[in-house]
Amino acid sequence: MKDLMLKSLVIIMIVLTSYSLPAVYDADSSSCFLGSRDLYLLAVAQDYDGRYTGVATKAYVSMMPGNGVIYLSVEPMAQIDMQASLNVGLLIASYVSKINVSNYDFLVKIVSDTPIIGGPSASGFLTAAIASLLLNQSIRNDTVMTGMIMPDGLIGPVGGIPQKLQAAYSIGAKYMLIPAGQRYSTDLNTGKQVDVVAEGERLGIKVVEVASIYDALRSLGIKISEPEKTQPYIDPDINNKILRWAENLNLTYQSIKNIVEGYRINPQIRSVVNYYIATAQNLSERAFRSFSEGDYYSAASDYYSAVIYLDTARWIIEIYVNMTRYNDLYNMITFEFNNTMNSYRSLVDALRREGSIDLSKMIVLNEIAYRVYEAETTLNMIPRPPIQYLTIDDIYNAVYTLWRINSSMTWMDLYNYVKPSEVAIPIDHIKRSSNLLISYVQTLYTYLSSLGVSISGISNINRLINEARMAYMSQDYIGSSALSIYLTALVSSYLHEMFTTNITQTLNSIKEISLKYLGDLKSRGYDISIPSLYIFRGESISNIDPMSSIFYYELAIADTMWLSLFTSSKPVKYTTQPSTSPILNTTSEISIITSSTTETTKTEQILSTTISLSEIILLVMIPAVIILIVIIIRSWKKH
Known part of the structure; x- marks a missing residue:
């Protein structure tokens, strides 16, 4: 009797399990697709x-x-x-x-x-x-x-x-x-x-x-709604803020210029110092022209680069005379970096406690984040004192790091100034998207590496990917996503540099699509000021430096694409439709034959009904089976 009861119990459990197991997809069956x-x-x-x-x-x-x-x-x-x-x-x-x-x-x-x-x-x-x-x-x-x-x-x-x-x-x-x-x-x-x-x-x-x-x-016969182009636009308040950036950077440039002009340059370093001074001068003149035309972001960008080159010349002169001046430079960098990173992390921690961030604020915080983390990456690359030997590149990288930190603080000021959009993005949403973004940029890097690309600066990509992963591990999901967005633009520009056969046509195509993506963001009712800055910058240098122009357009594209993905998603609803089939050539003459297979079977058409019915059966069966099991167990004990 016990054996019979035990067999009954096993059969019941098998039946119950067969209803509760998920469906297994058969690769050879079209009914699961x-x-x-x-x-x-x-x-x-x-x-x-x-x-x-x-x-x-x-x-x-x-x-x-x-x-x-x-x-x-x-x-x-x-x-x-x-x-x-x-x-x-x-x-x-x-x-x-x-x-x-x-x-x-x-x-x-x-x-x-x-x-x-x-x-x-x-x-x-x-x-x-x-x-x-x-x-x-x-x-x-x-x-x-x-x-x-x-x-x-x-x-x-x-x-x-x-x-x-x-x-x-x-x-x-x-x-x-x-x-x-x-x-x-x-x-x-x-x-x-x-x-x-x-x-x-x-x-x-x-x-x-x-x-x-x-x-x-x-x-290919697909009806697709492509975003309409829109012209870049910068909020007047933000534009005025950037105007002040350009003016302040110009004053800084003039101040460093006065210092350098007062130095006596050793003949052994004169040629390299003159190169940095001349480059800074050219950038300053270009910045002046952009400022005169009302393109304040391009002016600020060129003044910023001019300051870096001229300040590098200054430090080359000073370090050549007295090597301990590098210690002073390094200590200044670490002090400024620690203060900036602490301010940034305090802001991120506060947002994490709040659980969300305003969309307009997040756009600016992205700009702060990737600059802070890039500064951290370059800081880790420069020699740590005490040292006995320095290269010119070491000095340039140190000065670049110092001014990258300064740039982060400038954007921090804009973060406090920018008007909210009243669109809140949950931090948990950013966390999920950040993980996707890291995988995405790793994919792009693998893509680039597998193609055998050999471009100056590509080695830095992997370091920044690691920075993004470390930021994610430390729960800085905003910083992680910001770095990944920046890297998406960087890798995209490298891919174009490697494969383009017509730089003018490629540049025009990228500009066109950047304006369409900008239009997509605008159509959603969001502020387009930050992506517009990059489009204006791309336009300003398109004739003199097309590859850098492509990079700025790619920054605008990366910003708009990911912001759109952050703020929109919808499920797909399926209806019955014939499948497409490959082209077949069955005779000596060319012919097109359409397969008779269909993409949606009757099984698929009633899939949702079947699932609902299964759930109903489970709801009915589970209580009945539990009662039956209890009866069997009690009976078993009596015997």
Whole structure:
């Protein structure tokens, strides 16, 4: 009798457990997916003879309920850059669709006959596929694409386009999207420039240049609302404050200039000192012109740089005469830094206790935070006394650190001055976003490193990433997110520096998208003064230093993108819609065949009903089962 009761109890527990276990997703079953996209990615393979050939690689992109994770499966293998580029693409897709991806997981499965799959060159098309899933819109099945998704939403340049055009022809494509500015691309086998638009016409393929993810989505048949451009605007009160910055920096410059002019320069250091003096003079003259034109932030920026160069010249002269002067400089830096960091941390601690921060205040606090932490990074790099040997770079870095600290305090003054927006951002929200931002910028750094980039200053990125992690660990989520936003702009500008083939076109595209993102922020009713400062700065130096101009536009983009993501998210609602299928070439003639598979099955259509029914069954069964178990146990004891 006891055996029979025990068996009954086991059966009951199995039945109960089967109802309470979560569903397990079967990779081979489409019924667990909210949607899927089948497409061809264009790649380049190298044969045994060393010749390059274009290949079309099958890719399957699926979306399911989840936690914002993107999974990658590549057969036979993947390069390191693919996962990183997909992570970037996921965030860009979230931004353009205005849909929070934290409720969904994505599976990207790629099946290839060749082991050389390039992540960046496929990332633009994969980003478009993810966005189409979030927007619940199908993509054209007669169109293929090559291009790298950039962190600012632009489509970056790739190689091997003539070979990829042949691959597009082999699968019957009618349209091929390529990055803007790459109409004339190098043939990897001959080294000659090929007009791929003309070559596409010969093959019956219309080659279309796209500058941004918005261009790509429209060309793929996606209806997407792109933000309208707006012109930069600075609140008059903030503008007057920055005017005072410029005036004070000019006075500081003149004061240091008077000191330097009174020194006798040793002939052994005269050439290097004269370089710093001349550079400072040029920057000062440029600042004067900007000030005269009413561009006070550009004037303040150039006066600030002029002060750093001229002050470096002063300290080179003084340290060369008396080495102990470096001790004085170092002690001054550490004293100022400790005071500034203490003030900053007191402010952050107070906000953490309050539990939220006003949006306008947070925008300014971001500017303070990344300057403070950058100063800490450079402070840790300069030699600590006592020392016997110094380089010119050591002195420059020390002076830069001193004035970076000064800049932090200047922005601290603006923080106390800026008017609140009455939009409160919870600190817990910033905490979650900060963690995402750190992962994002680490992804960008991995992306950059995996591409073999060799650019001066890249080594500092990893140090700043570590600073962001340390800030997060110390519960300074504002500082962590601020550093990550700054690094996003920095890495984006490095990527453009590495890959751009037409600097003028790239600069114009970045400026255009920065104005659109600014318009997006303005349409939400938020103050656009701080991002506008960077756009004005980018415009002021676009003709003389285009790469630095790109960096300032990227700062504006990073600010506006992340502020928009901080303040908006919405769930996606799905309706039944046919799936898109890849282009197939089944005969000697080019033909387009649409698969008969559907993205939403009847099982999926009643999924929400099934879940609700399961919950009802559980509510009914659990009390009944508990009573039954009690009866069985009592009976068992009697026997």
